[in-house]
Amino acid sequence: MTDLVKPPSRPEALRRRIPDAAVTRLPVYLQILNKSITEGVSQLSSDQLAGLAGLNAAKVRKDLSYLGSYGTRGVGYDVAYLVYQIKRELGLLNDWKVVVVGAGNLGNALTNYAGFSSRGFEVSAVVDIDSAKVGKKVGGVVVRHVDDLLSIVNNDKVSIGVIATPPASAQRAAELLVAAGIKSILNFAATVLTVPSEVSVRSVDLGMELQILGYYEQLNRPGACQ
């Protein structure tokens, strides 16, 4: 077991940017590794990790090499240390504060979403443009007016904005978040946002996910469509 209290010095090369596709796989590895720890597993080979992630072992080794992690031949990776390395790389050694824009059903669901807080993301505030919603409680968080966004972001040191508005309001929500100093946005509105280049946006378009499933559903039903 590696001592996780003192972070080892980080070689210069690691400050390079990791390819986007590899970044999206790091949370998958993290989920698998955390589960392995609860099962008492302390070492995993790249083959084992690849099998659990549904990837090939060469890709797993390449991804982990970006973390400076190369495993030990015949032994594999130290699971606890790899968890630490991935958390460090993803910035999960910090707790991040999140503001949700939009206190509708989706904002409500996201504020209550157990998968946020359990991963170190705390919903600091929910804001809405509708004064009738202001003051009501959503998932233990009092809804505030969107006009308070700047002071919320500054006072609570919020880093991440989540857009849970209708599509027509999403661009305006993004602009307000950017004006308040937010540089990382998770967008659930089914629309493409225009933001300055230094702002990172990840869009989760739930309808697109269903469209992708539609392809596989159709494959399961040959002849159904033509």
Added chain:
Amino acid sequence: MTDLVKPPSRPEALRRRIPDAAVTRLPVYLQILNKSITEGVSQLSSDQLAGLAGLNAAKVRKDLSYLGSYGTRGVGYDVAYLVYQIKRELGLLNDWKVVVVGAGNLGNALTNYAGFSSRGFEVSAVVDIDSAKVGKKVGGVVVRHVDDLLSIVNNDKVSIGVIATPPASAQRAAELLVAAGIKSILNFAATVLTVPSEVSVRSVDLGMELQILGYYEQLNRPGACQ
């Protein structure tokens, strides 16, 4: 403008499976093309489409070649026809019926989600294991008991199951969906599901999306973590 009423015969080669990564990009192209139509655009080059999608033109041409669509040199792609081809490939010429398992906040949000119905996905039913929720309305749909799943799927010809339960209930929900004949599952619970190989699962782990953003947020704040 191409006549969209009579689908052209589909060359044998197109019945091959499209690579998964290309499938995930088809809805992105579709969104861009639909927007172009509303703006009166009838032709788009692969360069233009690539620019709008944030991809390189060679990848766009390769993706569209799986549809049997090659564009015309110097003219580009016929937007309306490409929309038709993508919709055909994604199975969007059919309307798909959806059952949502879990009538909590997330199930509620998903049932109300405008991005589903506008894309031809109709939430046919919401089911929950909690009898206290049965009979209540969620987004215009009456909550039914999970014991009714088989009859709902059969009677309403439901094709897609959406899991919006807590993580601990998700595997059971998946098993019930599979037992009811569902072969396509969209999973929002932050857990890995075990399903038979003929069942397609897409997992949207909202916490993982935030973790990925954490990486970019940390890049924006050099030295914040070490």
